[in-house]
Amino acid sequence: MSSPTTWQKLGPDTYELGESPFWQPQEQMLYWVDIAGKKILRSNIYMGTVQAWDMPSEPGCIAPAATGGLVIALRHGVFRAREWAGALELITCLPYDTATVRANDGKCDALGRFWVGTIDEPKAARAAELFSIDCRAGAAQVQRQAGDALTANGLAWSPQGTTLYWADTPSHVVHAWDFDASANALSRHRTHLQFAAKPAGWTFADRSYPGRPDGAAVDVRGNYWVSMFEGRQVCCFAPDGRLLQALETPAQCPTMPCFGGEDLKTLYLTTARHGRSAAELALFPDSGAVFFTRVETPGLPVNCFVD
Numbered sequence: 001m002s003s004p005t006t007w008q009k010l011g012p013d014t015y016e017l018g019e020s021p022f023w024q025p026q027e028q029m030l031y032w033v034d035i036a037g038k039k040i041l042r043s044n045i046y047m048g049t050v051q052a053w054d055m056p057s058e059p060g061c062i063a064p065a066a067t068g069g070l071v072i073a074l075r076h077g078v079f080r081a082r083e084w085a086g087a088l089e090l091i092t093c094l095p096y097d098t099a100t101v102r103a104n105d106g107k108c109d110a111l112g113r114f115w116v117g118t119i120d121e122p123k124a125a126r127a128a129e130l131f132s133i134d135c136r137a138g139a140a141q142v143q144r145q146a147g148d149a150l151t152a153n154g155l156a157w158s159p160q161g162t163t164l165y166w167a168d169t170p171s172h173v174v175h176a177w178d179f180d181a182s183a184n185a186l187s188r189h190r191t192h193l194q195f196a197a198k199p200a201g202w203t204f205a206d207r208s209y210p211g212r213p214d215g216a217a218v219d220v221r222g223n224y225w226v227s228m229f230e231g232r233q234v235c236c237f238a239p240d241g242r243l244l245q246a247l248e249t250p251a252q253c254p255t256m257p258c259f260g261g262e263d264l265k266t267l268y269l270t271t272a273r274h275g276r277s278a279a280e281l282a283l284f285p286d287s288g289a290v291f292f293t294r295v296e297t298p299g300l301p302v303n304c305f306v307d
Contacts, residue, residue: 005247007291010043010268011050014288018270019105019215020061021290022302023260030260031070032290033059035104036274040072042084043290053085060103063114066304073103073116078133078140080307091307092140094118094131101127105153105215105256110161111181112136112306115145117152123170128152130166132184135307145186146175154216154226158239159300165192165224167213172197174213174226192224193241204230204252204280215256215270219297227254227269234269251287252280259299260292267299268292 016036023030024042031042040053040062057075065071069082071091076098079088094103096118106116113134120127129147133140146166154167154174164179164186176192179185195210202209211231218224222239232252236245251271260266273281273288281287 005249005293007250007269007293009250009286010045010290010292011048013050014273014286015039015041015270015290016274016288017255017272018288018290019255020059020107021256021258021260021268021270022062022064022107023258023264023268024064025301028262030258030268030290031062031064032268032270033062035059040070051084056088058102060119061106061116063106063108064302064304066112066306071108071114071305071307073106073114075102078103078114078116091135092133092142094142095144096127096129100124104128104151105155107155108303108305109157109179109181110303112304113184114305115155117149117155117166119151120149123150126150128168130155134184135305143184146177154213156216156218156224158218158222159220163239165216165218167216167226169212169214169229172212174216174224193226193237195228198230202230204232204277204283207232210235214254217257217259217299219259219295219299221297223297225257225267225299227256229253229255229272234267247293250291251284251289252276253287258302259295264298264301265295266292267295 015034021032038055043050077093078091104119128149130145149168151169156165167174172195174193177186178188211228214227214229216226224237234247253272
């Protein structure tokens, strides 16, 4: 059972499926996406303002670019925007069927490659994969890094960048690999965390189900913070897999944490309301909002896309 935590709500609004939050240190702003709402959002937390930018298809994930603007993985391609609300420049199209697969969780590694995981929406085939996109030498170099999954989530690296984590949400598993950044290669695959399956006939009133791993972030000690979708909690695991802390959340379906603020000790959390029952939303009316709380250990700064 998770422990009660004091969360504050970032602004009055809720969103359908919040994901991919990151803290932009130069702008001192929080960015995130609403996948189902087909929007990219950013907030000046000090002014209390939120800006929304409509997308032509679902944005699975975003990352800041080193020279300004964003890199954006939409359902139908990976794009570069040089400025907020600017033109979308196609970088590459990933090799999947956009009728049944779309971009989902992703972020950049320490060398500036953009990693994008995908989701097999019908859950009929293990078609979800993980790709790295390297634009440092000009044209995009796309490399398939992992696959055989249903929903790519939980992407994160250890502080030294030598371990990569990747979750398959419906399988209730978090994988780990050794990562050689210079060679852009994964090796020594292992299961890092395995959670119990969702009980048959489960309803949100059943607190015995811990949820399944969604988006994640890593702190400076190498602890892995993961949102447990339908589990009403964010869990913090030590590098050896021990559960250190479980923070109860004000929404049944937390989706992804990130660290922000000047000291990177503010934990921001996106949540979902898309597809949730009326009974659940009546109990958790702020589902879909962005929340934040203070933590003791700072997180790692966001990695930027290099092109």
